[in-house]
Amino acid sequence: MTNNSGSSTNRMAVPEAKEAMYRFKQEVASEIGVPLKEGYNGELTSAQAGSIGGEMVKKMIMKQEQQMSGGMQ
Helix, strand or coil: CCCCCCCCCCCCCCHHHHHHHHHHHHHHHHHHCCCCCCCCCCCCCHHHHHHHHHHHHHHHHHHHHHHHCCCCC
16 A cells, blocks of 8 residues: 655656646636636636546547547547
């Protein structure tokens, strides 16, 4: 069992992608109408924050499926 106290679970697997992921998150939040601002967003509800992450995952899976099937839509 690993002790994660004090360690960040928000680390990037590819640190060079940090800026692109930030832009992607901003784009998704804008598309779904969640008022995401730069910096701390503690006023967002759990549902709002979760909807951003959920939509990001949905889009990433869709993109990967397209690449795996040979389609570039």
